[in-house]
Amino acid sequence: MLEQFAVTLRHTAGNPKSGDAAYTVLSEQDFSGACAEITAWEGYEGTPLVSLPGLAEKIGVGRIDYKHEGPRFGLGSFKALGGSYAALRVLQRELSRRLGKDVSLEEIRKGAHKDACAGITLVSATDGNHGRSLAWGCQRFGAPCRIYIHAEVSEGRAVAMRDLGAEVIRIAGDYDDSVLLAKKEAEENGWFVVSDTSWEGYTEPPRDVMAGYSVMTREVCETLEQAPTHVFLQGGVGGLAASVAAALRQFYTVQAPRVVIVEPELAACLFDSARNGKATNFAIQEETIMAGLSCGEPSEMAWEILTEEATDFLTIPDSIVAPAVRLLANAETGDPAVEAGESAVAGLAALIAACQSAGIKETLGLDENSRVLLIGSEGVTDPAIYAAIMAGKDNV
Ligand SMILES: Cc1ncc(COP(=O)(O)O)c(C=O)c1O
Incomplete structure (x- = not known):
């Protein structure tokens, strides 16, 4: 059942430092305000x-807890918590x-x-889920919304944003080109960029986006009886990973789990x-199937946290x-079936593959005492892609 996961993973050790970015880049007030x-x-x-x-038994770890974000606000992913909240905060300011x-x-x-909200236009680039959250927030709060998508974003994801009232602009380049165009047109027209990634001089909306994600982490911490020993966090620009890592640090302090980033x-x-x-930027040559993780430029604020955590x-x-999407859906391990999207299962796929490789398993300190937390960041956000995967297609 797990043979397909016997692949070579690349691993590099982080260099965690004893700084306080998990408290200063995202403060306890940022998190509690967003949660309230x-x-x-x-x-x-x-x-x-x-x-x-x-x-867990099959791969030799103590337990696995998978936070399933598919049902989040009916929008299909954890991103529902970020863009919408950041939109509200931009309108407030x-x-x-x-x-x-x-x-x-x-x-x-x-x-x-x-x-007044009808006169404040909010814009963003997206690979799908962030834009959907922003479009939903704009619809709720009455602000016009423009979303820039790159050539490879599926039409299913574009339709989902149009259905929420957003004007969707498809460009010829990649994700990073769509970020640049959104920025340029916003400057020229007096619109407001609500991005999930930060750069020098642009930190307020991405801080609010990451603060919004903490609702998810708080729910996890309130449900678990014991701190996890490991958390596998998938990375696009790093916002999800940084938010979860910081919130876990604030909640569990010295008991916070080992943070493993998966890309x-x-x-x-x-x-x-x-x-x-x-x-460091990464020059994307080919689009990955994990659409939400196809990012070549780390968010600066996220990196400040991740370099320490x-x-x-x-x-x-x-x-x-x-194979990881099908494994979860088909419940062959006797666990509950979960319908998950491609970016959701990155951590799960990495965990299984890591446990198939004695060297990496040991490096990560995974054994029968490990309690692993996974963030299933999306449900079926693109039904056509999901159907193709479930029909046995690996390359969609
Ligand atoms: C489903 C899903 N998971 C994970 C991520 C990664 O989040 P981040 O870009 O904040 O690292 C994204 C980003 O769009 C996503 O849509």
């Missing part, structure tokens, strides 16, 4: 933490500036400034950053992604 607001939204419900004892007084999140949420071989900017000891960096080949 988002859990007050209509339709809020925690997502399931699924235990996978059958798989801009309305407060325009009106010359403090505007609360609650007032905007309750529609007190609907007319596609085809888009390994965090892996290269770890190797070089500084944030991440112990290990792995890359995985695309070939083990579809």
Whole structure:
């Protein structure tokens, strides 16, 4: 059943430092403010933490807990927590500036400034899930939304954003080109960029995005009886990983788990950053099947946290992604069936592959006492791709 996972993984050790980025780049107030607001939204419900004892036994670890973000706000991924919250915070700052007084999140949420919000355009580049979250937030709060997507983003993902009222602009280049165009057009037109990645001088929305993700981590911590020993975190720009790592550090302090970052071989900017000891860009030559992880430029703020918190960096080949989606869906291990997207299973695929390789398993300190946390970051966000994978296709 697990033969397909016997592949070569690349591993590089992180160089964790005893800094305090997990408290300063994202503060306890950032997290608690986001949690208080988002859990007050209509339709809020925690997502399931699924235990996978059958798989844990098969690969020789103590337990595996898989946080399944598919049902999140009906939007299909954890990203629902980030872009929408950051949109609300941009509106709050801009309305407060325009009106010359403090505007609360609650007032905007309750529609007190609907007319003013209609004049504040929010834009972003996306590979799908962040844009969907932003579009949803804009729809809720009454702001116009423009989303820039690159050539390889599936039409299914574009339609999902249009259905939420966003204007979707498809460009010829890759993800990083779409980020540049969104920035340029925003500057020219007085629009507001709500990005999930940060760069020099641009930190407020990405901080809010990462703060929003902490709702997910808080739910995990409140559900688990014991701290995990390991967490496998998939990386795109690093926002998810940095948010989860910081929130786990704040919650568990010295008991926080060992942080293992997982990226596609085809888009390994965090892996290269770890190797070089500084944030490093990766030139993407070919798109990975893990669309949400196809990022060549680390988020600066995320890297500040990960360089202190991440112990290990792995890359995985695309070939083990579809088998991991099917493994979860078909419940062959006797565990509950879970419907997951390609980017969701990166950590799971890496964990299984790591346990197939005696060397890497030992390097990561994985054994029958390990309690591994996985973040299943998306459900079926693209039904056509999911159907092809379930029909046995590995290359979609
Ligand atoms: C489903 C999914 N998982 C993981 C990620 C990675 O998140 P980040 O880019 O913050 O590292 C993304 C990013 O879009 C995603 O859509």
